[in-house]
Amino acid sequence: MCLPEARPPAQTLNPLQALLQGEQGIGPLARLPEPGPEAGNGPQRRLKLWDLEEKLHCPVIGTCISMAELDKLARKLGFGHRQNTGNREFSLHVEAVGHSRQRNSVAEGLQRYLDRKYHAWVERFAKHKTDAQVRAQWQDCLLRGEVAGPLWAVCTHKAASASTRQLAYEDIHMLSHQIGAGQAADAHRLQYLEQEHARLQAEHKRQEQARLAESTALQRELAQARARLLQQDAQLQTMEALQARLERFESGTAMVEMGQRLMQLQDSHDKLSAITRRMWELERNLKDAREEATRIAQERDEALTEREALEQLLHALDPQERMCMEAGSEACAGCENALSSRCILYVGGRASLMAQYRQLADRLGITLIHHDGGQEESLSRLPELIRGADVVLCPTDKISHNAYYHVKAHCKRVGKPCLFYKGGGVSGFAVAMARLSRGEFSLSSPRLGMETDA
Incomplete structure (x- = not known):
């Protein structure tokens, strides 16, 4: 109850x-x-x-x-x-x-x-x-x-x-x-x-602490035993693998397999060497073909550029100028549409193209004076030639630095108009002549028009 x-x-x-x-x-x-x-x-x-x-x-x-x-x-x-x-x-x-x-x-x-x-x-x-x-x-x-x-x-x-x-x-x-x-x-x-x-609680707490410490120690020992067991298992597996390899070596099976493998590697090496030699040969041929294609493309581009420049020059002239060009330089000399610059000093350029430069200049009724830019001729003649010419024409990619600075300095000193341009070929010369006909200059005299960069 x-x-x-x-x-x-x-x-x-x-x-x-x-x-x-x-x-x-x-x-x-x-x-x-x-x-x-x-x-x-x-x-x-x-x-x-x-x-x-x-x-x-x-x-x-x-x-x-x-x-x-x-x-x-x-x-x-x-x-x-x-x-x-x-x-x-x-x-x-x-x-x-x-x-x-x-x-x-x-x-x-x-x-x-x-x-x-x-x-x-x-x-x-x-x-x-x-x-x-x-x-x-x-x-x-x-x-x-x-x-x-x-x-x-x-x-x-x-x-x-x-x-x-x-x-x-x-x-x-x-x-x-x-x-x-x-x-x-x-x-x-x-x-x-x-x-x-209270006494039982204290005793229980003490026993619980002792049990916890004992349990911790046992768990630590168990973890160590497990680690040793895993290590022993790994060692046992390694020993078994080594034992298997040793048996294969002792029976000669491993040597036979190694010989077969070596022969396969040798065959693969020979095939790879042949392929490598063939690849190098193809690479050399490809390089030569690319260089040849590049050279042909450059020649083609230069030819196209020259043709376009010449066509532009012909189209830039009016019908009367084309008639003068067709009639020859003597008929064009007294024409009012002819270039005002009757004498042009050409410094540098390609010596092998001078005949073509002169032929084009003659068709335009222009007297062309040439100086090779110090290759064979002395630079001391430049001041006299610059003073005797109406305009100075200079391809910057076909002239030495010394000659370039001489031409620029003398033209500034005497106030002579000068045109610097890139392109030493016939097409570049034709484009430069077309620019001269439009009054474009890199260095101009005080009595001429605005100065223009090359």
Whole structure:
């Protein structure tokens, strides 16, 4: 059988408290109050806290409300402010019992709290319609150690008679004596058990630490054993492989395989060498073919460039100029459309193309003077030739640096117009002549037009 929950000594009902509250007949030999008109059938509604007999207020308040709950209710409902030099819990209990004797705000607040706290028990007891059922349910709860909720449900049940409530009162009263008598022994027993519990906890902690240390050591040893086992397995596999190779060498199988493999490698090497030689030969042929193609393409490009330059030069001249060119240089000499530069000094260029340069210049009615740029002729003749020419023409890619700077310096000194251009071929010469016909110069005299870069 489960015992009811233990309460502080201040909540235990004793004869002194009963006398302070003005109760009568608290012992088992006390005389029961005379049954009223409701003794047979009980009240027609649930009783309120203030409707109970005065002797029931003390066990109800002390059993159904803990001291922590009573302290909160006192602050909320506004009681418990009386000055008392004794036990405050006892004072709160006595004051709450006093307020419960009649209907007031404190009693109503306690009533609401008890109904809310023990709503489940009130609903469970409400299913019983007779006093005998209520009494049997109370005794069953008492055997199970369930006291607080059933006490409130029995005391306020509308079918419970005065004798049933008296029975509940007597049971609670005797239970309080039993609890008070065994409280000291329980306290000593509890202290001993707490000490024993602390000792066992310390012992358990020490054993747990020792077990943990032992487990850690065992795990470390197990890991080392596993590592050694893996190492031994690897060594065993290596030894087995070496043993297999040794057996193959001893039986001659490995030597035969190595010879076959060597022959295959030799065949592959011979084939690769032949392919390599063929590849080098093809690369040389391809290189020669590319060089030949490049040379042919350059010649083709030069020929195309010369043709285009000549065509541009012919198209640049008007019909009258073409007629003059077709008539010859003597007929064109007195034409007003002929080039104003009658004498041109050509410095540098290709000596092998001079005949073609002169032929083109003659067709245009121009006297062409040539200086090789210091290859065979002296550069000291340049100032005299520059002064005697109308225009100086100089291909920059077919002349030395020394000759280039001599030509540029003398042309600036005497104010002679000069055209520097790239392209020493016939096409370049033709383009340069076309530029001269348009009045384009790299260095111009003060009386000529704007200076133009090559």
